[in-house]
Amino acid sequence: MRLNTISSAPGAKQAEKRVGRGIGSGWGKTCGRGHKGQKSRSGGFHKVGFEGGQMPLQRRVPKFGFSSRKARFRVEVRLDQLTKVNTDTVDIAALVKARLIPKWAKRVKVIASGKLDKPVSLQGIMVSAGARRAIEAAGGRIGE
Known part of the structure; x- marks a missing residue:
């Protein structure tokens, strides 16, 4: 077998559709x-979310909240896991070594x-x- 003799399997490649012929x-x-119509013309597409001049859904719906970038790296540990x-x-x-957190x-x-x-x-x-009360009650201490 040589590189110039390799070909695709039959039916693996479909010819591109040629229109207007x-x-x-x-x-x-x-x-x-x-x-006719906008979609029949060349370049006749509007941007995503465009509703023909009507106020788009993205702008009609009220906005709320945000995603904290710090929260992605924050993990919670329960008291009983500290043992x-x-x-x-x-x-x-x-905690990483004990496989309690990633x-x-x-x-x-x-x-x-x-x-x-x-x-x-x-x-x-x-x-x-x-947790602070429980740790101090057990005789532990919390450093900064």
Whole structure:
């Protein structure tokens, strides 16, 4: 087999539709565009969302909210998950190593869900008010 002898399988390549080549082709005269009107003309298409001068839906509907770019890198950790970390100080690196959060997480917040058995020391992690009370009640401390 040589490169100049290779060809596509039969039926794999379909010929491009040639319009405006006579009545017998089935695509003669108007070339499948119908008679008259904007869509029959060359360049006769309007922009996406255009409704003929009527106020488009995109502008009629009220706008609300936004997507925070910081929220994409924020992860929540429950109190009972902190017991799975086997280090003295719990920080983002320790949580990643314990596979509690993904590697891409940049901000972590501990939420008050579940029970905390042992005292933990948090470093560089945000905590909710309820989680703060639970950690301090268990004898742990929270560093900035």
